[in-house]
């Protein structure tokens with residue numbers, strides 16, 4: 001099984017979790033293990049990421065939740081693509097809020113991984129997601145560009 005560190009190479013240029021040297025637009029999120037099937041990260045909402053005035057853009061919130069689920073798998077040595085993502089926005093999140101993002105593996109069947117993720121402010125869940133992740137056939141995810 002690949003280690004989490006080795007799996008992180010597949011995200012070396014990621015807009016969410018790479019370091020600033022590799023991608024200056026990265027949110028530079030750092031996930032840590034909470035339990036065997038769970039990871040978490042903290043993030044302070046930057047005004048660059050607003051949609052409606054002073055509200056966190058829902059696309060960014062969705063992206064954070066997707067990243068939490070992705071890292072939950074990476075931490076288990078699994079590199080899989082998002083095949084389906086369902087997001088429910090319960091409460092607006094404000095610019096400046098400190099949010100906690102958690103991702104959790106729920107089940108795994110025939111190569112399809114079902115995960116859930118939450119984005120909370122002061123322990124109140126504001127946004128929730130579920131996702132299905134699939135390892136592509138042959139296991140190769142990255143692509144070479146022709147230009």
Ligand SMILES: CCCCCCCCCCCCCCCC(=O)SCCNC(=O)CCNC(=O)[C@H](O)C(C)(C)COP(=O)(O)OP(=O)(O)OC[C@H]1O[C@@H](n2cnc3c(N)ncnc32)[C@H](O)[C@@H]1OP(=O)(O)O
Pocket residue numbers: 057058059060062063066081082083084085112132134135136137
């Ligand atoms: C400024 C504002 C910014 C805003 C910003 C907004 C962003 C707001 C959104 C954020 C979103 C973030 C998302 C980031 C996460 C990535 O960036 S990951 C990259 C994005 N994802 C992709 O590119 C995946 C593209 N899809 C694929 O590559 C392929 O479809 C997959 C998922 C690898 C599956 O391919 P495959 O292995 O060839 O699978 P296939 O033969 O079709 O199916 C295999 C089996 O899985 C089953 N299956 C396939 N799909 C599904 C499914 N969805 N459910 C259940 N079963 C399925 C099939 O039925 C099949 O079952 P069996 O017939 O074997 O029983």
